[in-house]
Amino acid sequence: MDESFGPEYVRPAQPDCSRCGCCTAALCEKGRNSLLRCSGHTSDETRPMVLECPCSGESTKHTASWRMAQVRVTRLASELPIVAEAEALLRALAGGSTSEDAEGVFPQLQLRGLARLVSGIPAISPLGFTYLAARDDVRAGAVVRVVDIDKVARTARVEVVAWRPDEPVTVLLDQIVSDSGLDVDSLPGRWLSAEANCHADTADRLVLTGFRADAPLPAGWMRVGGDQG
Template sequence: MDETFGPEYVRPAQPDCTRCGCCTAALCEKGRTSVMRCLGHVGDAFRETVASCPCSAESTKHTSAWMLAQVRVTRLAQELPIPEAAELLLRDLAGGKVVAEPGEPFPQLKVRGLAQLVHGMPAITPLGLTYLMAKDEVRAATAVRVVDVDKKTRTARVEVVAWRPDEPVTVLMDQIATDSGLDVDSLPGRWLTADANCRAENADGLVLTGYRNSAPLPAGWMGVDDGEDQ
């Protein structure tokens, strides 16, 4: 009896990512703009293969996972700081001190991504440096204007008045919506208040937390009209 079905459909192979060697280009494009990284967009059979993909890692600058990690560690430093002994160890590592026997505090740093082993020796991570900066820097409330949002990448561009109001920075759109309780569609053009380290040298070092509705702005202030919605 002849088969009544047509030829078997085989999905065309997708091109590999040229940067990592473990994912397709399409997967890395999605992973870079997802807090779930590449790992969150594959089935169980491929999780181990893509788990360490650098294209979407929180250690790779400007990925969504990296932006989320900066916020997480900053909030950790401000709201739930690590024990004093662990912080002292972290500061020793930041200062380049060789610590052959780090003791009990090291696992606390490692599990939070603040320290790691390099050639068998404890070393501070970039996130560890972010933590110390968040502990030491002055953070203050500042007016923030949402310039626009990109729903595809789940990011927003914002202007930070107390930093550089003419230099928009990219932040996580969902962070703004979650913090403020506002609908994403209402964000473009809206003025908010957020906490920031306004002495940051560049956009990579600027971390915004605690987005909330701002008090009404004076009429005419930076282009705000009497009837404009806040």
Template sequence: MLRVLAEGGTASDLEHVFPQLKVRGLGQIINGLPSIAPLGHVYLAAKDGVRAATTVRVLDVDKKTRTARVEVAAWRADEPVTVLMHQITTDSGLDVDSLPGRWLTADANCDVPDADRLVLTAFRTAPLPAGWDEDGGEAS
């Protein structure tokens, strides 16, 4: 239904499917008609986008908001991105206290123009390149 709405089509099964899209922020009512919300377009682009493995570094975690800031090497290494802390720990099996400063690998759609469209999935531990330390520099 989301794809139909994105293409300007008429949605069917409005009683069952559309309410779920609306609750998740993917659909909205405009002028009394069901339509795709901006987040719905982001969702479709992320779902359809090509993802590739890239190195990410966890800068810090915020236990209160349950988020982590990461740098994505293949996207913009100098622009931190916020992700759900639970996603990293669940995917990688790592303890939250071991995340700050940690280098990981994740799949990302690095061809996007901004952080709001960047989607990171499948966080996993990755061996550091020879001669590197956990702080991101060359070992002495």
């Protein structure tokens, strides 16, 4: 006699993401806030299908991978710049030139994500512009205050005193923790120092690197209620 234990349970299908067409909405929500992107939160079987998902890619503003790419390229520009010939080609591409790559350095730019082929023609990438901005900007030490943190999105909002102290900017929470060595729960209200390009015209162009826990409290920033970091 066959035994019946009730209807077989089938997990309800999750709604598709309306932006990409390759992931579920839940997967993209997770991927946007993770350096692993969407592909790092799915099975081996489905990973190839979501590998290039734009919802979590570094070319999509405000994703975790986009924020990390800004930091990576800025540090590359200031700490380990590309060779002069490669930078010259990158600047030529930024100016719209289609000059020949006489030195054969275009593959170096591609490898670092600074340039790409568009319809078979060499072109600068958004990260290439970030690199050149980092080369041309004045970067200096800045005092920052951690306003609050979001443990789910793994981000923190910080005020940059020398930029726009009343306009918090979003940075990766794990970047602050890795740089400073501080505990996550100790960050809200904390004063830190970092390197910044305080001449940036928008929050998206402001890139903070090298967070440290040795920042003095700026004069005039004593807050009512004892919030002194």
